[in-house]
Amino acid sequence: MAVPKKRVSKSRSKARKAVWIRQAKQASQKSLSLAKSILKGKQTSFIYTENLGINFNKE
Template sequence: MAVPKKRTSKAKSRSRKANWKRKAKHASQKAISLGKSALSGKNQSFIYISETNTNIT
């Protein structure tokens, strides 16, 4: 069975954690921005069908 030979340094593990948190922050900001644009009605990147316009006969 393979085992690591040396211990990972604190700096390397902290840098990995910081990178993971930065990616999560970027994804959350993007999601909030997308939600705001959908609610404001100024969206151009996707088609959004609202509940009031579903009266298609």
């Protein structure tokens, strides 16, 4: 089993965690923005087919 050779400082571990959290936050914001644009019908970066038998529009 792999074992670290030396102890990692708190500042380094917090920095790595901050990077991980920032990337997750950016991904969630991007996916939410894409979902909103699809619902409004103004998507430009996402191509999908509407003939899957699922109707998301409330008409």
